[in-house]
Amino acid sequence: MKPSASPITKPQRLMLFDLALGGHHGNYIQHLIDYACQQPVVGAIDIVVLQQFLDIHRDTVAAIESHQQPTINIVPITADEVVALGDRSSGWSRLQRNFREWQIFCKYAQKLQTTHALMMYLDTCELPLAVGMPSPCPFSGIYFRPTFHYDTFANYHPDRKQRLQQWRNRFTIDRILAHPQLQTVFCLDPFAVEVLKAERENANIVTLADPVGSSHSTSLDLAAYRAQLGIEADRRVFLLFGALDGRKGIYQLLEAIELLPPELSQQMCLLLVGKTNAAERVDIEQKIAALRQNMPIQIIECYDFIPEDEVVAYFQLADVVLAPYQRHVGMSGILLLAAAAGKPVLSTDYGLMGELVSKYQLGLAVDATQPSELMLALTRCLTEAPATLGDRSQMQVFADLNSIDRYTSTIFQYLDPLSTLISVT
Numbered sequence: 001m002k003p004s005a006s007p008i009t010k011p012q013r014l015m016l017f018d019l020a021l022g023g024h025h026g027n028y029i030q031h032l033i034d035y036a037c038q039q040p041v042v043g044a045i046d047i048v049v050l051q052q053f054l055d056i057h058r059d060t061v062a063a064i065e066s067h068q069q070p071t072i073n074i075v076p077i078t079a080d081e082v083v084a085l086g087d088r089s090s091g092w093s094r095l096q097r098n099f100r101e102w103q104i105f106c107k108y109a110q111k112l113q114t115t116h117a118l119m120m121y122l123d124t125c126e127l128p129l130a131v132g133m134p135s136p137c138p139f140s141g142i143y144f145r146p147t148f149h150y151d152t153f154a155n156y157h158p159d160r161k162q163r164l165q166q167w168r169n170r171f172t173i174d175r176i177l178a179h180p181q182l183q184t185v186f187c188l189d190p191f192a193v194e195v196l197k198a199e200r201e202n203a204n205i206v207t208l209a210d211p212v213g214s215s216h217s218t219s220l221d222l223a224a225y226r227a228q229l230g231i232e233a234d235r236r237v238f239l240l241f242g243a244l245d246g247r248k249g250i251y252q253l254l255e256a257i258e259l260l261p262p263e264l265s266q267q268m269c270l271l272l273v274g275k276t277n278a279a280e281r282v283d284i285e286q287k288i289a290a291l292r293q294n295m296p297i298q299i300i301e302c303y304d305f306i307p308e309d310e311v312v313a314y315f316q317l318a319d320v321v322l323a324p325y326q327r328h329v330g331m332s333g334i335l336l337l338a339a340a341a342g343k344p345v346l347s348t349d350y351g352l353m354g355e356l357v358s359k360y361q362l363g364l365a366v367d368a369t370q371p372s373e374l375m376l377a378l379t380r381c382l383t384e385a386p387a388t389l390g391d392r393s394q395m396q397v398f399a400d401l402n403s404i405d406r407y408t409s410t411i412f413q414y415l416d417p418l419s420t421l422i423s424v425t
Helices: 025-036 058-066 079-085 091-111 122-130 160-177 190-199 222-229 250-258 278-294 308-317 333-341 351-359 371-383 392-401 404-414 416-420
Strands: 013-017 044-049 072-076 116-119 139-143 182-187 205-207 236-241 268-273 298-302 320-323 345-348 363-366
Touching: 013 091, 025 044, 025 058, 025 404, 044 091, 058 072, 079 091, 091 116, 091 122, 116 122, 122 139, 122 160, 160 182, 182 190, 182 404, 190 205, 205 404, 222 308, 236 308, 236 371, 250 268, 250 278, 250 371, 268 308, 278 298, 308 333, 320 333, 333 345, 333 351, 333 392, 345 351, 345 371, 351 363, 363 371
Parallel strands: 013 044, 013 116, 044 072, 116 139, 139 182, 182 205, 236 268, 236 320, 268 298, 320 345, 345 363
Antiparallel strands: none
């Protein structure tokens, strides 16, 4: 009798899909590729991104290319597809972009013959998924911004609009979890996962670490950095790092500083490190000029791009890390970088950020929409020893829960197609 033929196994091909820029987006991809390249890869990984990704995330692209792995490919979408995407400037344009981004996802999944896709920012396609639009392949995704559970947080007082948003958010994630081609939702908010798991034990959603590297380095010459930046002696350094814009609370912060007594602002060095758009930069610089004229504060502005290997230095320099976000939804890497460096934060008390600051004793959490509340918190930071603000052991616990290893191991554990890309030795 003729033996039966062995089944033909379709070659595994993973697509990492991310049409967002800045912040963590490069690092999230790079960590996965670094992990995969530590093993003999027997499948292929396609990284579908915007063309601008190659410039904005040069460090990530260089790191990926340094592996010299021919089965790993960066695939920028076309200029015409970028134009067709539109923007997210209004509710209607965000709705349109959701569906256009989904169309591009499906196009590239078909074109690349993807066997499994990991949507690096699931939120941007949540509406097509909620209505059950079919995918060319099984998929998983990283979910950043759940809000349906915010009314379980101590400092959340929603208005009617926010209540409606919560209901819509809950309806959407329930529908997404029921999508027949969905394998796993990775969620950065552990409290949201707890709520969903309590209601449906078999829900295909797991908590994902927000990966942060160690912010401790014995090789840093902090005195040299202080001298290079011109930080004056006997001043406490307050670091505002990242996008310097209204969303991060820079205007409320500057108003709060203006309310400080001169003898306290005399002790303060405000270190602004990050990018801002041209219009906001003019506004920010005008307000800073007025502050310098009226207050004895030192303000240092660094609007240049900061290479990844230098980020640690700024957090080590800081006495207090500022995170006065304005009603921010979701996680912030600033909390993680501060915790890894053992530095207290002055944070918003809103949403997930406020809950994490409270649970892990990361510092002070206040209503960051109110300059008067920020001023009182700044006063504490200037009159109390930084070591008394927050719990260093809990900061380390928080940082450890969000290590790079936890991030990569969770994804590789729950994505079976990922593990089949790699030969297990």
